[in-house]
Each structure stands twice: as C-alpha cells, then as structure tokens.
Amino acid sequence: MYDEKIQLLIDGVWREGSEGKSQPLVNPATGEEMASVPHASSADLDEALAAADKGFRVWKSMTAIERYRIMMKAADLIDADLERIARLLTMENGKPLVESRGEVAFSADATRWYAEEGKRAYGRIVPGRIANQRQIVLKEPVGVVAAFAAWNFPASNVIRKVAGALGAGCSIILKTAEETPGTAVAFARCFEKAGVPAGVINLVFGVPDEVSSHLLASPIPKKVSLTGSTAVGKLLQQRAAETLKRCTMELGGHAPVIVHHDADVELAVATLAAAKFRNAGQVCTSPTRFFVHETIYGRFLELFVARVAQLKIGNGLDADTQMGPMIAARRLDAIQSLVDDAVGKGARLLTGGKSLGGKGFFYAPTVLADVPDNARIMQEEPFGPVASFQSFSTFDDVIARANATPYGLASFVFTTSGALAHQTELALDAGMVGVNNTAISTPETPFGGVNASGYGSESGIEGLEAFQRVKTVSEIFP
Template identity: 45%
Template sequence: MYPTINFYINGEFTSGNATKHQSIINPATLENLGQLPIATTRDLDHALQSAQAAFESWRHSSPMERSKILRKVAQLCRDRAEEIGRHITLDQGKPLAESVGEVKSCADHADWHAEECRRIYGRVIPPRDPRVRQIVVKEPIGVCAAFTPWNFPFNQAIRKISAAIGAGCTIIIKGPEDSPSAVMAIARIFHEAGLPQGVLNVVWGVPAEISDYLIRSPIVRKVSFTGSVPVGKQLAALAGAHMKPITMELGGHSPVLVFPDVDIARVAKQLAYFKIRNAGQVCISPTRFYIHDAIYDEFKKTFIDILANINIGDGLDPETDMGPLAHERRLATMDQFVQNALKHGGKIELGGKRLDKTGYFYAPTVISELDDQAQLMTEEPFGPIAPLTRFHDTEEVLRRANALPYGLAAYAFTNHLQTAHQVSNALQAGMVSINHFGVALPETPFGGIKDSGIGSEGGIETFDGYVVTKFITQR
C-alpha cells in the first residue's frame, strides 16, 4: 500500500493545520495514490520554531552521536530499499530496479557523512607572539532550508539532510509534492534511528510560497536547492538579499564527445541506456551528442537500433527498461522540442511522439542534422530525446561544447591518452567523465559551474556549505 503523507515537525508525523490537499498521481497508470497536505504559515512557523529550538542543543552534540545516527540510517535504507523503491516507482514512474538502486546508493551517502562528520577539523595557527594562541574552528551554520526535486526524490533529499545533520545543523526540507513518498520514508528512518525532535522537519505545499516564507525568515541561515536554473536564480537572489549562504545544484545540458578511436558498439550501448535512465529526466544525462564524422553513420545506426528495442511501460513490470515521464506537462515540452528541431532542419530518426497508451509515456527519440541554434542544442530537454550532430576536429567540438552558459557534467569517449587529457582540461563543467559515467558517488563532489550552480555536495566538500569559520585568538 502507498504510505500516508504527512508533515514531520518537531518529531511528530502530523497533518498540522492543513485545510487544502493535493492529489498524488501514478504517472504510469494515472491512478490517484493519495493526498498530500498543503502547509499553512502556522505549519511553517511551527517547523521554524522547532528547528531553532533543536539547534540550541544539536549544535553542541558530539560528532560521534551524529555519526551513530547516520550509521543507523544507512542500515535502515538498505533494509527497506525494496519497499521504499516500490513507492518511488508508484509516484515517480522510474523502473523498479532504478528506484531500489537509488535507495541502496543513498545508504552509502549516509555512511559517508557518518564518517566525514567526525572529521570537521579546525587548525592551530602559529602565533607571532608566543603568549598568544590562535585557532580556527568550524561551527554549524544554523537552521537550514532545503528544497529538493522529483526526479531523484530519495537521493537529492538525503544528501542535504545528511550534510546538515552531520555538521550539527537542523533542517527544514520541502520535498517534491509530485513524488513525496521518498522524503516521507527518510523522515521515518531518521525518526526510528533516534534523531532528536526538531532536528529534521518536513513540509509540503505551494513551492513558491514555502520557499519565499522560509528564506525570508530570520531563523533560516542557509539555503540549499536542487532544480531548474530559472527557479534557482530566483531563490539565490532572495537568499542574497538576506545575506544567506546557498548551495545550488541547477540544470545542465551535458555534452558528450565521441571520438573515432572507440569501440562504437560498446559506447553506443552505454550512451543509449544512460540516456533513457529515468526517461531522460536526469540533470547529468547526456543531452548534446557530438559524434566524430568518421564514425557518425555507424554510431547513429547502432544507437538507434538499441533505442528502438527497449521496453517501455509501467516501472513495476520487471521487463521495463524505461518508464513514463513524471508529469503530463513534460509531454507537451517534448513535443515543443521536436517541433522546434524540425524548424531547424532536424530529421526525426526515431520516435518524436507520445505513445498511445495510458500514462505519460514518450517514445525514445533521436534527431539528426540539427544546427547548434536549435532549442535541443541550447536548452536541456530533460526527457528521452537525443540530438546527434557531427564534428571534425577537437578544437571545434570543444568550442561548441563550451558555448552554453551551463556547466554541470560533460562526457568524452576516446582511447587516445592525449585526447583524453586535452578534453578533460578544456571542458567547462563541474564534473567531467571520460569513457564511463563516474559521477554522483558519495566520496566525490557533485556540483556545477556557471549557470549550473554554486557549491558541491558529497566528497570532502560536503560540509563546506553547512559550517562557518571562526577565528579565535587569545592572550
């Protein structure tokens, strides 16, 4: 059964003062799964006050205590991965194996933060005067407000929660209203792991209203957001107006460069399956394909053959390779990209339309012969559409790959060491992966540059946005 969705405030699961609710829809079947409460300002005030009260003691908690709780969280994630994954598939749509894998990988994130939170070190600075002591300490920044997206609802939330809690902060998180079961499951796991009341608070509601209210509150001292570039810029501007530090993981438009010295069949298969992961609704999905002219035709044929034979359906079906888009509005967006591509001389090689079946299904789509001014080449489609274009030399393709204001992830496939070295240095992205898809691990930093964001999550950088630096000098 689909779980009941509530707020989680001050250690209690409650519907609070909500008088309005929102339906939760299964995007594969259009079934109504349940109702989600919409927070009032009284609910938000309750969450703010609870987080502030909890911070007064949690800030002084032992890193060993925080580590112990995060360890328990990791184990509970592993124990409940199948159940939680099933609920993610119901409200988000991705294949069950992807959902379960998302939860299991998040156990590793909790474990990583459990270890690293014990190593938030300061330092001693040798004084000029031997009678003086000079030290630098790292202190938790305070109450954090976090906003997380629907495409990886468990992963994106637990990264922020684990970092904030591990650093000694408290947090209020507004998860995705369309796929809320994952964040609800995280709250239950932390609750059962023994997290003190008020350290974690979960609210739901109208995104713009909640973000505005929380960011303006003097109680909130840190803002973290994962989502689109336009919304991220609005929230960053609001946070900046109140001098609040931010972590922003925003959209990208990831280029992938395929050079002529690769195993074409292997690379085409890798890219095809990575492209349809979560129906292309992945911020680090390859979205601009630059294929060397010498192998373009063979790559295109192999790539299309693979995508033409994938299984599309309900994510609960074990035979499904790709599920539905998460929202009905995403279907119209895909059509818009396709129509614009046709105006720019694009040729539909595969798909290019909605599937005639119940649910928000869109066919895997391959479009060739596009110019670089087409919408598909300048804006992230966030769906199962792959534009294939040719390139002739390395300098040319690097100029094209770096031409946009985005810089989240970039990929290159080559067996030539010099080429790999050149492109890894030249690609303007926060994460560059050569010959595989090696980003988003707990021990590695995840974040972008330019319009794709500010700051990183994961790796030893994971706590940077949740602590402040204090210099203490004493004589």
C-alpha cells in the same frame, strides 16, 4: 499498493496541514491518484522554523560520535526497508524498480559517508606571531538549513541535503517535491526511529513559491540548498540575499558528449544509450548533446538507434521495463515542442518523436540527427528521452560547440587516448567530466556545476563544508 501515509513532520510530530489544504499524488505510469499530499500553512511553516531553531541547538550540542551513531542506525533502517521504499519511489516517479533500488541503496551509503565524515570536521592550529599566542581555526555547523529537492531523484536529492546537514551538525527544514513525497517521508521516519531529536528534521509540502518565500524571508535559516531548475535557482538566490543566507545551487544541465575518432564505438553506444534514457532522460546530468567525429558518425548513429529500438517501455514496477513515463502531462507537451522545433529546422528524426498515448505519461525514446545549432533543443535543457546528434571534424570546433550553452554541469568524453582525454577534460567548461563512463556521482566525490548550472557542491568533503562555517580563535595567556 502505495502504503506510505504522507504527512508533515514538524517538531517531531507527524500531522496534517492546519488549514486542510492538499493535492493529489498521481502515479505517472497509470494516471491514478494514490494518496493526498498535505500543504503547510504559514502558521505551520512558522512552527517548523521555531522547531528547527530549537532542534539545531540540541543537535549541535551533541558530540560528533553521538551524531554518527544515530546516522549509522538510520542508514541501517533505510537498508532494511529498501525494497518497500524503492517501490514507493517507482510508483511516485515512474522510473524502473532497478533504478529505484540503486537510488535508495545510494542514499544509505551517502548517509554512512556523511556520518563518518562528520567525525572529521577538522580545524587547525596556526602558529602565533607573538609569544604565548595560539591561533585556532574551528569548523562549526552553519545553522538551520532550508532545503528544496526536485522530483527526478526523490531519494538521492533528499539524502544529500539531509545527511549533509546532519553530518555537519545542522538541523533542516526540507520541502521536497509534491510529486514525489513518499520517499522523503520514509527516510524521515528512519531517522526518527534512529533517535534524531525532535525538530532536527522537519518535512513540509505546499505551493513551492509560497513555501520558499516564507522560509527564506525568515532570519532563522542560515543556509539554502536547492536542487532544481536554473530559473528557480535565480529566484531563490534573490530571496536568500535579503538575509544573506549561504546557498548551494544544483541547477539545470545540458551535458555535451564528445565521441572522438578513436573511441570504442560499441562501448560508447552501450554506455550512452543506458545513460540517456535512464529515468526517461529526466536527469540533470543526462547526456543530451551528442558530438560524434565525422569518421564514425554514421556507424555510431546506426548502432545507437538499433539499441534504442530494443528498449522496453512501461510501468517501472514491471520486471522487464527499461524506461518509465515522464513525471506529468506537462512534460510531454514540453518535449514535443522541442522535437517539433528541431525537425522544423532541418533535424532528421530517426526514431520516436511522439507521445505513446494510453494511460500514463509515456514519450517514445527519440533520436534526432544533424540537429542545427539554432534548434531550441541545442540551447534549452530537454529533460526528457531525446538524444540530439551532430558530427564534428576538429577539436577546436567541437569544444566551441560543447561549451556554447550557458550550462556547465556534466560532460562526457569517449576516447582511447589518455592525452586526448586530458586535453578535452581541461577544455570543457563543466563541473564534472566522465571519461569513457557516465558514473560521475558518488557519496565521496563533489557533485556540482558552474555557470547557469549553479555553484557549490554536494557530496565529498566539499558537500560537508557547504554546511559549515569557520571561526578563528586567537588565545594569548600571560
């Protein structure tokens, strides 16, 4: 049973939208409506802006240790409610419950990390050029944050923004995805119970274009943080430019995987199959373009397809489910179009390649071999359970192909040679590289991309600095 009431949070008050507009919340595994998601009106958004402005002044004036204590308590409350929140997440998003549990646990961990790091917003003293001069560099919270989070990771996408902003001393207006609102609501209630003052966290829903245009036209927010597509990132950056807001853009990806001739094939297959079909491939860092050395190409494909055939597809609440549904029917059509295009241009369909039918939005795990460079799926982010394979023979050739898209978020390398790993790491045009593993996201390391995958980082000290500004003070006393 879906047991979270979805409401707006504005100035410490949980409420419906003032104009009564809403949309249904649908379980992607069953197609059933679970709840109603209220939409914020323009008046509601203006109230959220005013509340965040007021909340910022209150939160900023508190000491770092006071903010730390509240955030640590919020993390404890998230942990205490982990199982219920994870079930909400699975019912909204569709991913297996084991994945949801891990994501909620990550969120509590990230909250603690940002709480701790907020106590270490160190400045510095710079020696003066004249007698009796002291030059001080201070780090201050940037101000009110307008944040937008995608539906594919309803917990971690949200918490990186909320905990990062609060750890730096900022207030926030968060618009998370209407497809997955309950996780953000549950987190906000935890922060509220922990003692976060009214107006520091504001949560709104609505038509994305209308909400973003309204919030970003206001001079109140000083910072924009987005997890979303490259197209949306470009649009929000343009809107933010009108008032010179700072931006962090965590956008799309199309991660290449390079499996060198000396790789541990069994390890690579097991690791990459798990990563490829996690969250039904709806992951911005998902391995999507597989480049396997020609000497092990056939064996790799055989083992990979065999492992894919063993995947259990179903409702994420079922204990044995390994891959759940897509988020909506529109995604089924988008994936089918990419697969049909690739096959029509000469790719070999080894398994999958179709929707599974019945209730929910399920697409079969799909493996395409010998995918030509001109297939759309080699340039467009698939964001679904499709692995596209090519073989390669030389280092220069595979690097050219790996770097051939506009994206530059994640990339992966499998080799037993430290020298070859280092050479490949330096050659890849990406913000993150995983060598013999795909676990590239932790609270303490920066997460972000380059080129069409955006700019700026979440997590790590870089993630905290994204919500800070610098002030220089020069003191001279007689």
